[in-house]
Each structure stands twice: as C-alpha cells, then as structure tokens.
Amino acid sequence: MCGIVGYIGKKNAVDVILKGLKKLEYRGYDSAGIAVVVDKELYIRRSVGKLCNLSASLEKNPVNANIGIGHTRWATHGKPSEENAHPHMDPTKSIVIVHNGIIENYVELRAKLQIYGQEFKSETDTEVIAHLIKKHYKNNLLHATQKTLSEVRGSYALGIVCKDEPDKIICARRDAPLIIGVGKGENFIASDIPALLPYTRDMIFLENGDIAEITADKIIIKDIKDNIINREMKNIQWDAAQAEKDGYKHFMLKEIFEQPRTIEDTFRGRIYPDEGKVYIEEVKLKEEYIRNISNIYVVACGTAYYAGLVSRFLFENFSKIPTEVDIASEFRYREPILNEKTLVVIISQSGETADTLAALRLAKSKGCQTLAVCNVLGSSISREAMHVIYTHCGPEIGVASTKAFTGQLTALYIFALDLASKKGKLTNEELKKYLKELWEIPLKISEFLKNTESVQAIAKVFAHKRDFLYLGRYVNYPVALEGALKLKEISYIHAEGYAAGEMKHGPIALIDESMPIVAIVVESKVYEKTISNIEEAKARGGTIIVVANESDKEIRDKSDYIICVPKTDEFVSPIMTVIPLQLLAYYISVFLGCDVDQPRNLAKSVTVE
C-alpha cells in the first residue's frame, strides 16, 4: 500500500508533493521519491527510509517546478533501496511513473522487453510500465498509456509524466485507490484524501479502468478504448484525522474492513484457480528438497502463532508433512530436534519480534531451510530468512492484529497448496477446488461486512461481562484462541480460548449465568461434536453466542445469539470466522471507552525479549 501524490499548477510542485506524501506516510514508507519537469527536462530525487530523508535531499539541492509526481513506497516486489524507490523511468529518461499496486504479469512483460535489449535498473514490477509506455509513445502520452494498460494485468494506481508533454499528468486506476483533487488553475492526484485536504475539498474518485489526462485547468477522463467517462465531483467535509482513517473511527476498524482487499492483494498474481496453478516467486525451495522434507516447524508469537496453528492443518492435510507449531519464546529454549530436512516456517507481521527472530536464527544454525511469512519488506526476519512470502496488507497501524492475521492465513494456505501440489499429494482438480475457495473468500467477507449491526448489538449486551470463554474445534480452535486474544488486548476483559472438546476436562466448572461463551460452529466434520459441547455449556446456564453458517437452521434453538457468516470450505473457514470475532472485540472495546488502536501496556512490535 504505497502513497502517490501529483501536482500541476502555479505552486511549487515539490512543496505540494512533499507535504502530500507526509500526509500519506501512514500508508507505509520504506523509501520515497519525486519527479518534476523543468524546462522540458526530468528531475528525479529518491531516498531510502523515511520521507524526511527525501525532504533533506531536496533542501540541500532544491528544485522548483510546476508539475510533478511523488511516491512513498511500501515494498511488495524488490527490497527497499534507492534503485527500487519510485518514480521509475523508461530507458530514454523521458517518461516517469509512480505506481501503487501489483502488476501480476510483470515478469513475462519484462522478459519480452529484455529480448529487445531493454535493460532494467530495478527489481520492481513498476518499472516495466515505464518501458511499455515509451514503447507505445507516439507524441501522445494518454494513448501510449492506454495501449500499455491493455497489456498489463494486476492492480495499479498510476501517475505518469513525460518531459515532452510538460503540461499534463496522466493517471489511471485499477483495484488501487486514486483521487483527483480539483483546484482553481491547479489540479492534484493522490492515493488518499488526506494529501488533498490542505488544497481542495473537491475531489473526483477514479473508478476501475479510468485513465485521466490532467492539466492545470482541465480534467479529461477516458477508458482504455478512448471513450469519454463522466465522473461526479464530490465535496469532502472530513477533517484530517478522519481522512487518515478513511472515515473510520479507528485504524483497527478500517483495517478490519480492508481485509477483502488485503486478502486479494496477498493472493493476487500467485494463484490461478482456473488453471490450477500457484506461483510464489519469492520462494525458491528446490523440488528435490520439497520431496524430502521430513517435518515442518511453524514458529511465531501471539496472533501470528495462532495463524501457525491453523497452518498445521493445512500442511498435514494437504502436504501430508508432520507439522509442529510452537511459540517462539518456548521454541528457542527447548532444544527442538531439527535437521537439514526440517522446514522452519516463521510468521511475523512486523518481521522484528525478538523471540521470533531468535527462533529463526536458531533454525538456521541447525541447517534448516527457513521460510518467513512477513508483512514488512526489509524487516530483520524477512532479510534473514532464506525464503519469504510477503503478505500484501500494507501497514497495520492498529496494535491488535487483524488484516495481518488473515493475510498470514492466505499466504500459508497458498504455500501449503503449492507444497502439496509439488509433492504430488493433490490432484489438479483438488488444487483448482481449493484455490477457488480462497478466490471467493474476499467477496464472502465483503458480503458479511455489509451488515455488522448484529455484532454491534451483541457487543452492547456483553460489554460489561468479566469473563468470556471462546470455543472452537479443529481448524477453528486457533480462531477461538485468536478471538479471545482480540478481546483481551483491546477491552482488558479476561477471555480464554479453548478446544471445545476439552471443556469437560475441567473448564466446564467455570460456566454459570455470568459467563458468555462464544463458539465457532460452522459446517465441518466436527460440527456435531461442537454442537454437543455447546449443549453441555448451555445446560449449565452458560449464555451461548455462536458464529455459524447463515444456512444453518439447527443451531438457532441451541444458542442465545447467532452471528451468521457465509459458508466456506472448512480449510479456509478461519479466514471467514475470525472476522466477526475481530468486530465483537472492537465494538466491546468502543463501548467500554478503551483506546482501541493503542491499548494499554502493548506495543505493535515486541522487539524486546
């Protein structure tokens, strides 16, 4: 999730762009850059790290211009570095672009251009677009862009400038936000509202397929076939704080609602259900090694550990590989039996958790292959692991992890299927089936998120309870643990996640009228067993709140409150069933007046042991 800003008008473009990028820093920054046109020459400045490094460089060597584009990067392809920072140019240095999104077919596009001798300076997917626009350029930047986008697959928000047409910015969007700020004698583009608010409240929200040509006093929007598109201009009355949260009250709520897109961004370009294909370009495990993996260890902390617990079901059911899951702070001291045939999977949103990093280093010292599932390129764990699968969730600002968890589950699901397919444990038909299940998840979550009033109402009823019990079985037992953690973290209510089958071995003694029990009871091979656990709890006076499939009629008279979710295949169900539990914790925390985004005693990344 990167930040884009562009300007054309009478002001100093560098000043407008830097200020705009600053407002978008919450979208992530591991590098930043700016390109302006002065006297038909392109000036580019890029820097690694925080935006202040770019500002310092521009203060040292200032440049004044009336047109330019800028970018703060949250890397998805290619490590954070100056050469990978945006903007990117074509080989003749006449066209420059900034991009937010993921170009799925950039490898094949780049290979085709390299056959004609084109050289690439970066590892990014973005650079190939600059080359293609130049290839199609015949003194019309808009037409060259239209031709280019007819060849490109994936998501993009683009800002494009050409030194030979210094009076216009071309921009385009597909599955990544881009807004035009409408001024008087000046116009702007940006990934998000906060960058535009200091200059204008009149905005045009581009839709998928829109390509716009913007001058200082004119905006033309077209589609790829050059048809004129009319887009309504909106007047935005948000203040800056509201705008940074996209209008949501908290970052956590915004991140919960981002999940359909972040799950899609994590599988985009990696899975092709119709062909039954998986491509995880960052993982370079050799086929022979995969065939001989003796066992898998999955190691992480907190929410990431619960994602690891789900992955055990995937590795053992799909790939038939014995899998153990351990908490990093335990793993590193227990002398685990590891050898060069052990694959150690390390999960960490931040990539900086001290215990998890130590566990990675222990695994490497024992000669194991290590694979990280991480959300931050350039983080310690992502750099030190031999292989990495990045979740493309963008920065997770809320301390309580939500979109990172479902991003981890998505990445682990894809990897387990890829492993199983390479080990010949899944037929192509089975692979297509499972990939299709994942492909359909974002839409099912979007459907669920359209109507969360029932969760809000339940939260209001139970917000003042002292203790909660969360129950789940099989693949949803880890989700019960995660749901309990969410509630603990942000509402400070004691909550315990438990394997539903374990209730009669002691915890059932806890149950009385004062204790709500949240149970995950979606269609599964353990459905009947979980129902009987619920009946045991209800018979002892417990109040039962269930997360169940909307098609399930039987559950209604066995529970007191129901949160209905769309049905999914069992193995992807945790990605769905966790969503209502995230929301339940969120709304309870809000009712209690807790600090949702920065809960007491917690840090976003535990970099100390």
Ligand code: AGP
């Ligand atoms: C989850 O909501 C917490 N913020 C915490 O448990 C977190 O998952 C844990 O600290 C691991 O962090 P990491 O994924 O960045 O390694």
